[in-house]
Amino acid sequence: MKIRDKLFLGFSLYMLLAIIMAFFSYKELRSINTRLISVEVVDDIANSILEIRRHEKNYLLFKNEESLKEIRSYHIDLNKNIDNIKSEIITEIGTATYTMLKNTMSNYELLIDNLSKTFQSEEKLALLTGTTGTRIEHRLSGRELSDFLTLRRHEKNILLYKDQLNYEIFESFSPLNLRNDKEVSEYRTIVRKLFMSYKDEKDLTDNIRLKGRELQSITKNLSKKEREYIDVTLKKAGKFLFYGLITIILLGIIINIKLSRNIAIPIKKLEEITKKISAGDYSDLMEVKGSDEIASLEISFNQMEKKLLETKFSLEHAIQKLHEKQSQLVAAEKLATLGTFAAGVAHEINNPLAIINEKAGLMKDILEMAEDFKYKSKFLDQVDAITESVKRCRNITHRILGFARKTEVSIEVFDINDIINELKGFLEKEVQLKNIQLEMNLSENLPKVRSDRGQLQQIFLNIAKNAIDAVDNGGVVAIFTGTKDPSTVRVAMQDNGHGISDDALKHIFEPFFTTKEKGKGTGLGLSITYGIIKNLGGDIHVESEVNKGTTFVIELPINPEHTKGEIA
Amino acid sequence: MSTKVLIVDDEAEFASTLAERLVIRGYNAKAVYQGDDAMQSVKNDPPDVILLDLRMPGVNGFEILQTIKAFDPTIEVILLTGQPQTEGMSEGVPTGLFDYIVKPVDIGELIKKIINANEKRHKR
Numbered sequence: 207m208k209i210r211d212k213l214f215l216g217f218s219l220y221m222l223l224a225i226i227m228a229f230f231s232y233k234e235l236r237s238i239n240t241r242l243i244s245v246e247v248v249d250d251i252a253n254s255i256l257e258i259r260r261h262e263k264n265y266l267l268f269k270n271e272e273s274l275k276e277i278r279s280y281h282i283d284l285n286k287n288i289d290n291i292k293s294e295i296i297t298e299i300g301t302a303t304y305t306m307l308k309n310t311m312s313n314y315e316l317l318i319d320n321l322s323k324t325f326q327s328e329e330k331l332a333l334l335t336g337t338t339g340t341r342i343e344h345r346l347s348g349r350e351l352s353d354f355l356t357l358r359r360h361e362k363n364i365l366l367y368k369d370q371l372n373y374e375i376f377e378s379f380s381p382l383n384l385r386n387d388k389e390v391s392e393y394r395t396i397v398r399k400l401f402m403s404y405k406d407e408k409d410l411t412d413n414i415r416l417k418g419r420e421l422q423s424i425t426k427n428l429s430k431k432e433r434e435y436i437d438v439t440l441k442k443a444g445k446f447l448f449y450g451l452i453t454i455i456l457l458g459i460i461i462n463i464k465l466s467r468n469i470a471i472p473i474k475k476l477e478e479i480t481k482k483i484s485a486g487d488y489s490d491l492m493e494v495k496g497s498d499e500i501a502s503l504e505i506s507f508n509q510m511e512k513k514l515l516e517t518k519f520s521l522e523h524a525i526q527k528l529h530e531k532q533s534q535l536v537a538a539e540k541l542a543t544l545g546t547f548a549a550g551v552a553h554e555i556n557n558p559l560a561i562i563n564e565k566a567g568l569m570k571d572i573l574e575m576a577e578d579f580k581y582k583s584k585f586l587d588q589v590d591a592i593t594e595s596v597k598r599c600r601n602i603t604h605r606i607l608g609f610a611r612k613t614e615v616s617i618e619v620f621d622i623n624d625i626i627n628e629l630k631g632f633l634e635k636e637v638q639l640k641n642i643q644l645e646m647n648l649s650e651n652l653p654k655v656r657s658d659r660g661q662l663q664q665i666f667l668n669i670a671k672n673a674i675d676a677v678d679n680g681g682v683v684a685i686f687t688g689t690k691d692p693s694t695v696r697v698a699m700q701d702n703g704h705g706i707s708d709d710a711l712k713h714i715f716e717p718f719f720t721t722k723e724k725g726k727g728t729g730l731g732l733s734i735t736y737g738i739i740k741n742l743g744g745d746i747h748v749e750s751e752v753n754k755g756t757t758f759v760i761e762l763p764i765n766p767e768h769t770k771g772e773i774a
Numbered sequence: 775m776s777t778k779v780l781i782v783d784d785e786a787e788f789a790s791t792l793a794e795r796l797v798i799r800g801y802n803a804k805a806v807y808q809g810d811d812a813m814q815s816v817k818n819d820p821p822d823v824i825l826l827d828l829r830m831p832g833v834n835g836f837e838i839l840q841t842i843k844a845f846d847p848t849i850e851v852i853l854l855t856g857q858p859q860t861e862g863m864s865e866g867v868p869t870g871l872f873d874y875i876v877k878p879v880d881i882g883e884l885i886k887k888i889i890n891a892n893e894k895r896h897k898r
Contacts, residue, residue, distance in 0.1 A: 553856060556856040556877060556878070557785050557788065557856065557877070559877075559878050560785065560788050560856075560877040560878040560879065561785060561787045561788045561791065562878070563877075563878035563879065564787075564788055564791035564792050564795065564878075564879070565787075565791055567791075567795055567881055568791050568794055568795050568798075571795055571798045571799075572798075575798070596878055597878075599878075600878050603856075604876065607856065
């Protein structure tokens, strides 16, 4: 799986979890909020009941209309509130309790209504008792009046205490003189009714108190249940948040570990290897794992490192080549400077040499014309020696001037094989003299070159003569032609002569360096040869082993880019 | 009549000594050291063979050669040169010259060339 996909998946999972958590937390909070409203309503209900009960007390005490009105108004509120949270009440305390609550409420109302009616009838009865009693009192007199007044005292006790004992006292007081009085019997019946009403009132009051308490206990229970529910919900939400947070933290840690294993660790490794590469250590490669972006990065990195290494090698190679070329150039420059210098010296020496030659020649002429004298022959020998020395000097200056003063490079297209073949004619005398075997191994399809024919002929002649000088009588000198590559022609001249020592090889192209005996070589041939070949864009090198032979290899471009106009 | 040889070279010691040696060998040889003198001498007493150094200070040797040849084309000129192969001579001797000889001079070789030149002049 690609890292991009992994990252996307990881973060999506993370986000999803967070969203789910947020959603549930929100839901819980919302439900708690609703519950809190319910609690408020329940509290309102409880308060309403308390108010009702307070007014109930007042009503029982003062039997006033205001209290009754209050009770009724609270009752209506209560009913409304209960209807508002009907569903909650049902879920919290069950349908049965709800029904009971409603029933109790209506019972309570009914009882209050009854009580109010009872109060009204009591009032009427009490009034009637009073008027009837007063009327009887006005009609009676004497003993009858005094008995009736006693009866009325008992009546007052009933009205005051409303109890069974005073009622029984009232009933049991029945003087004979009043027994047949119809009005008194009426009065008695009214008082009896009043007492009965009192008894009803008491029952009702008890019942009302009971129902009131019931209501209170139900609301109390409801409130308790609501609070319990909120408690539970809060605890649940807390737990949910706690576990959710732990999950998110754990997931975060896991994603972090995964990411660091997949990205951070390879990148760290990449950094280490990069540092190593900077320090020139190319030994470490990235370990490629999987097939994600990091893996392809690792593959690319390894390829880059390989390329870098190749580039480094080729750069080092190029620098080495450059150094070689540079030293060759320096050498060529040195040789060219020396060549110019040598040519100048040679030219300047040549004229005095010519004078010495003529003077010595004249001396010899004069001596030959002169008569014999004691030292004549010795004198002649001296003159001859001077002439010989001049000849030696002449050879040197001529060689210097012959090579170095050949200034113009004249470029033409020709076949190297032709000038090699022409060498045979130049070398004939020496080859015969030393009985040398001259072998020609010429490539048949040698490409023609653009170069200086005359200079190359001089060079090949010079090297061939050196080869002949190096071999003993009956030695072998072989000349090969061929191509090094499609744009370079190669000429090799091999001999089986005495070879050149390593020390001498180092200096072989330096001017005035020679291994030949004094007077035989100027030490200029090879240095001039080197200069000319370099100037023609070619190259020359020697391989040699003492007593086995020497090979000179000359490489020439078929089509040189440019050639210097002048050598020296 | 002996062959008349004129040597033209700014190296007086060389030219005079060579002239002397040629005189010893029976030639009517004379040396001059400047271009003007050379022309004067040619006009006054035309030689058979001239030995000419092309490189002299302040004078163009080729101009002298041309003037000589214009005066008398039968006079043969042998070039005196310090270099074994002067420019343009690898293919032979340039126009107007009979031959060349390299300094320091081998007297035997020179005599041969003078004889040849003289023979050529008198064949005409």
